[in-house]
Amino acid sequence: MGTTSTRISSQRNLRIASYVPGHAPVHMVKMTLRKCIYCLAEKDSNQFNKEHVLNNAFGKYDNTPTLNCVCIQCNDFFGCGIDRQLARGTFEGLLRYSEMIRKPPPRSVDDAKRFVDDVNRMIDGLRLAYPGSEGVLVALGMMPTGEIKVVPVPQVGFRMEGQKHWTSLPLLEVMDMNADELSPHDEVMYYVETKDQLDALKRKLCVGGRSLPPLQELPILPPTDSTLLDVEWTVNDEVRRGVAKIALNYAAFKEGADFVLDSRFDELRNYVRFGRPPSPPLVSTSVRPPDRSKTSNGHYIKLEMQKRDSCVAAHVSLFNTLTYRVVLVKNYGLYRPLAHGTYYDPQARSVTELTSIDRRLWLPPSITYTL
Ligand SMILES: [Zn+2]
Numbered sequence: 001m002g003t004t005s006t007r008i009s010s011q012r013n014l015r016i017a018s019y020v021p022g023h024a025p026v027h028m029v030k031m032t033l034r035k036c037i038y039c040l041a042e043k044d045s046n047q048f049n050k051e052h053v054l055n056n057a058f059g060k061y062d063n064t065p066t067l068n069c070v071c072i073q074c075n076d077f078f079g080c081g082i083d084r085q086l087a088r089g090t091f092e093g094l095l096r097y098s099e100m101i102r103k104p105p106p107r108s109v110d111d112a113k114r115f116v117d118d119v120n121r122m123i124d125g126l127r128l129a130y131p132g133s134e135g136v137l138v139a140l141g142m143m144p145t146g147e148i149k150v151v152p153v154p155q156v157g158f159r160m161e162g163q164k165h166w167t168s169l170p171l172l173e174v175m176d177m178n179a180d181e182l183s184p185h186d187e188v189m190y191y192v193e194t195k196d197q198l199d200a201l202k203r204k205l206c207v208g209g210r211s212l213p214p215l216q217e218l219p220i221l222p223p224t225d226s227t228l229l230d231v232e233w234t235v236n237d238e239v240r241r242g243v244a245k246i247a248l249n250y251a252a253f254k255e256g257a258d259f260v261l262d263s264r265f266d267e268l269r270n271y272v273r274f275g276r277p278p279s280p281p282l283v284s285t286s287v288r289p290p291d292r293s294k295t296s297n298g299h300y301i302k303l304e305m306q307k308r309d310s311c312v313a314a315h316v317s318l319f320n321t322l323t324y325r326v327v328l329v330k331n332y333g334l335y336r337p338l339a340h341g342t343y344y345d346p347q348a349r350s351v352t353e354l355t356s357i358d359r360r361l362w363l364p365p366s367i368t369y370t371l
Helices: 072-080 082-088 091-101 109-122 171-175 195-205 237-255 257-261 263-274
Strands: 033-035 042-044 125-128 136-142 148-152 155-159 167-170 187-191 215-217 229-232 283-286 299-305 312-317 323-329 339-345 350-353 355-358 361-363
Touching (some): 125 148, 167 171, 237 339
Antiparallel strands (some): 299 312
16 A cells, blocks of 8 residues: 655744854843933833832822832832831821721731831820820830720929929930939829839939929820820921922823933932932922811822923822922923822822812812812
8 A cells, every 4th residue: 555645834933042053042032221210220121110109108099100110229229218207207107097007908917016116216206185284205006916006105294383284204314314403393293114113213303312202193094086196207308308209200100201301300319319418408398288178188299380480399298288399390491381280089099180270279179169
């Protein structure tokens, strides 16, 4: 029986790397270079990750604006530094606790502990309103369940002769005071955690053979949801840089990375990334919130170019408390119409564009105001 053979011809793409004897296989990889808007380094696109225009410590949003023009190295640098300071070392950072963190889903115990430690380290002082005093010194504390509470710190309250108000000092500070600064005529209230602390305080107050002044225990009332808390913090360079970064991110998001890669933004960029102080300062603070009716307590970002001097400036307000003004470029040189505003609502998890009724007022579209 004869055999036949059939030649089969087929064409297909073979995924085989070309091989030249004596050389390594040659793979063609498409390189896409991108420039980071902070360090200005040109890197492959896989060296960039997602950067949130507003640090996601300030809420999670369904349509949150993000960038892909900040390199991983810069992103990591910010996350451990200025982003953290802004999110934990400020009044706005503390508001995250009351506005968001206490609400479900609960955070892990480790997260809560880090938050408590950071706040106690970065905030200058927390005081609970207390009748007849400048306030009781408190700090954040954590329950074994991870629940965060306001707890009193060991302290000594003094009321000088003839004075109406009490002033509290941390126990540690009193123990370091010179005995001459303590008057035997002052009334003294104390809050201590151990008998040893109380004994040490008594020895301190009796120094020099003086008799113990009238001493009473400070009755600490448990705080309620309506208890007022005074927060003292410092708007330092790290906080300013954190806010300036939000402004520069926002400009890149609204106008594109090329807009902010221009050398006119270098002074602000170098301040944010490398801490080089600008002269005069580019970030200023106002105690006036954008929405003075306090109807909306989310975050506002606004960017505009001023017609008279082509200054590119942003306003940033977190939780509608302080308003920071950030000068991105003092004089752009050429006026172009530039006006954007965005409102982040952490409760509704929404991000909405703001409309301008007039040049001074930027409001979420859903809120009606009587002017
Ligand atoms: Zn970078």
